[in-house]
Amino acid sequence: xxxxLHLMGASLWPLLYAGLVFTxxxxxxxFVLGLALAFAVALIRLFGPGWSVAIVRFxxxxxxxxxxxxQLFVIFYGLxxxxxxxxxxxxxxxxxxxNVGAYNSxxxxxxxxxxxxxxxxxxxxxxxxxxxxLRRAILPQAARVALPxxxxxxxxxxxxxxxxxxxxxPEMFQAAQRIxxxxxxxxxxxxxxxxxxxxxxxxxxxxxxxxERRFGRHALFTGGNG
Numbered sequence: 001x002x003x004x005l006h007l008m009g010a011s012l013w014p015l016l017y018a019g020l021v022f023t024x025x026x027x028x029x030x031f032v033l034g035l036a037l038a039f040a041v042a043l044i045r046l047f048g049p050g051w052s053v054a055i056v057r058f059x060x061x062x063x064x065x066x067x068x069x070x071q072l073f074v075i076f077y078g079l080x081x082x083x084x085x086x087x088x089x090x091x092x093x094x095x096x097x098x099n100v101g102a103y104n105s106x107x108x109x110x111x112x113x114x115x116x117x118x119x120x121x122x123x124x125x126x127x128x129x130x131x132x133x134l135r136r137a138i139l140p141q142a143a144r145v146a147l148p149x150x151x152x153x154x155x156x157x158x159x160x161x162x163x164x165x166x167x168x169x170p171e172m173f174q175a176a177q178r179i180x181x182x183x184x185x186x187x188x189x190x191x192x193x194x195x196x197x198x199x200x201x202x203x204x205x206x207x208x209x210x211x212e213r214r215f216g217r218h219a220l221f222t223g224g225n226g
Contacts, residue, residue, distance in 0.1 A: 034100025
């Protein structure tokens, strides 16, 4: 067996273990928290008072206008200067959640605004309040439209979690760095890590397609039917 293949086989389980124990939970927790934040921000942008709209617009502008890596450094290495000390995993979750929240708030706001005004009027004519109309009529339609961009955001987050290595979170890429520092074979280890990320992304892409088919099976596409 070639030496490089033996090394890949020996390092496969440590990389997978780091991916399953740290990368996957980090992704799930950050995305769930970020999605909740995105939904709240989107609703404030659409229906909130002026002062709150200004705050969330500043938040979105700040996060979208600065690199994710810089945000992680500020949270983990900068906040201790003002007395806020966070462990690496917590700092990573906060950084990724804030990033997901800012970007996906624009997705959610956009899909809610894309629902025809007549849908709101129909809900109001049935005696629904704005909250009821949002829950029962608008959000089910918006979810179908939002699914592809939100799924893409989730898949991108899986790969972005590799940045947590700079905070010493022992996720998959950090595990590859640690093994490479001992074996002096960075090409083999980083290629193997990239392949595992590719497998994770491919599985999620397949799940995305299934979800899109399920949510879209009752949709009517009339293009080309005259």
